[in-house]
Amino acid sequence: MNQVVPDEVALQRQVNRRQLQMIIAGLGEGIILVDPKEGIVWANESALALHNISELPQLGTSAADYRDSFELKYRNHHPLDEGQYPVDRLLAGDEFRDVTVELARKRSNTIEDRRRVLKFHGFALPDAKGNPESYVLVIENVTEKISAEERFERAFAANPAPALICRLSDLRYVRVNSGFLQMTGCSRDDVIGRSTYEFDVLENAGAKEAAIASLREGRTIPQMESMLRLxxxxxxxxxxxxxxxxxxxxxxLFSFIDMEPRRQAEDALRQSEERFARSFRLTPIPTMLSTRQQLRVLDVNDAFEAVLGYEPEEVIGRTSPELPIWVDAASGKRLDREIEAAGSLRKLELQLRTKHDEVLDCLVSTETISIQGEECVLTVIQDITERKRSEVELIAAIEAVMQDTSWVSRTIIEKLAHLRRPGASGKPEAGLADLTPRELEILGLMSQGLSNVEIVKKLGVTQNTVRNHIARIYVKADVHNRAGAVVWARERGFTGIGAGSSKRPRRH
Structure with missing residues (x-):
């Protein structure tokens, strides 16, 4: 039996080592070969680059040299002591996997030598008898991966949106952020380490079975409502x-949206709308609710039906021009223009027609409001027919007294005139001479109690012509309504009796 001499053993080891070096030289991972007697004997290009060096001697030939050149720290920033370095552990016969450390060159402040995160694996290469012939350090650069994880951890912790992270291998929670703890009132110990069976976030989910199947298979779980049991x-x-x-x-990664604020807002909105609906229904003034676009009627209150006589189904769904309440189409169009221009108006004087063909003098006001996110118009109608009638009757009574003022002092007459026109300014007043013959004629017919329609028939002119003349009379007389114009004329002794009569006031 032939025996191998020691020189032949050494030669064989060198051949085996060269073959191993050729195999691993081009690997992406860093590889360092450590001999039990000779120390660090070889490293591939990747291993040198990970240490930011270009030559093997810069690694050092022994574990002590390596420790003198490079500083290693655990992830908690605690430095590795002698005997804890990967090279020390290998030479001590300790094989290991996944030792992650931060590495930096000592005595170097260059950017290239900034700290990087490396993962070491160490194992032995046995000889034919099973004894360690040499050791191998496999080095993986996990700097970017760790940096990405750190960025994720910071973002996860700082994110105000409640979130949990469950490990799929055992379905236990491994991360929880402050947003979830604040939402639920739980502590970190109440969640971390517990399984999804103990704290089931899908327990009351709308599609629980499908969600659990997606969780077990590691598939996306779509949004669904659930009730956390706390x-x-x-x-x-x-x-x-x-x-x-x-x-x-x-x-x-489980993310959550707290439904409580939204439910509170919905409850508050619903209560507000209920209060509005009750107020709308019970207010004693006729009121309409319409869409902002096209002014299509959505609802009317009880007072609308009581005053104007129209039942809700007779007006709901109609646009403003289609409503039967306008004495003439121009009134509805005027209201549309005012709302379109300003969105609201105050006390627009219009005449409205009831279902029983009665004409009412009204003040119309509108306001744009939002209901369930839709712009609407609230229209309030104030019936002033009785008030105007009372004014006319009062004026008629005053006029009857003033037919013979011989027993009434000038002071009393002036006070009565002031009561009828309280807003008169100190500017010079206009007289009858400032009116055109047609305006005098129309003023005379107004003083005799004729309506616009009757004046149109008597003079054979259009309604627009009569309205325009009356508007000019108002401006010249500095009055705002028909009654005021009649009083203004009677103060000047003009009653309209007799064709074109312009009787001057008596002098006292």
Missing amino acids: PDGGKAVIVAGQPIEIGDEKCM
């Missing part, structure tokens, strides 16, 4: 799940 009651949420990886572990 010690002090339930919490209504919207929950969704997104598969992610943390390190090499597959996980599920």
Whole structure:
């Protein structure tokens, strides 16, 4: 039996080592060969680059040299002591996997030598008898991966949106952010380490079975409503799940939306709308609710039916021009223009027609409001027919007294005139001479109690002509209504009796 001499053993080891070096030289991972007697004997280009060096001697030939050149720290920033370095552990016969450390060159402040995160694997290459012939350090650069995980951890912790992370391998929670703790009132210990069976966020989900199947298979869980079971009651949420990886572990990121603020807002909105509906229905003034666009009637209150005589179904659904309440089409169009221009108006004087063909003098006011996110117009109608009638009757009574003022002092007459026109200014007053013959004629017919329609028939002119003349009379007389114009004429002794009569006031 032939025996191998020691020189032949050494030669064989060198051949084997060269073959191993040729195999691993081009690998992407860093490889360092460590001999039990000779120390660090070889490293590939990747290993040198990970240490930011270009030549093997810069690694050092022994574990002591390596420790003198490079500083290694655990992820908690605690430095590795002698005996804890990967090279030390290999030479001590300790094989290991996934030792992650931060590495930096000592005595160097260059950017290239900034700290990087490396993962070491160490194992022995046995000889034919099973004894360690040499050792191998496999080095993986995980700097970018760790940086990405750190960025994710910071973003996850700072995100105000409630979130949980569940590890899929055992369905236990491994991360929880402050947003979730604030929403639920739980502590970190109440959640971390517990399984989805103990704290089931999908327990009351709308599509629970499908969600659980997606969780077990690591698929996206779409948004769905659920009710979290908490010690002090339930919490209504919207929950969704997104598969992610943390390190090499597959996980599920659960995100939540707290439904409580939205429900409170919805309750407040509903209560507000209920209060509005009650007020709308019970107010004693005729009121309409219409859309902002086209002014299509949505509802009318009880007072509208009581005053104007139209039942809700007779007006709801109609646009403003289609309503039967206008004495003439121009009134409805005028209201449309005012709302279109300003969105609201105050005390627009219009005549409205009831279902029983009675004409009412009214003040119309509108306001644009929002109901369930839609712009609407609230129209309030104030019936002033009786008030105007009372004014006319009062004026007629005053006029009857003033037919013979011989027993009434000038002071009393002036006070009566002031009561009839309280807003008169100190500017010079207009007289009858300032009116045109046609205006005098129309003023005379007004003083005799004729309506616009009757004046149109008597003079054979159009309604617009009569309205325009009356408007000019108002401006010249500085009055705002028909009664005021009649009083203004009677103060000047003009009663309209006799064709074109312009009787001057008596002098006292």
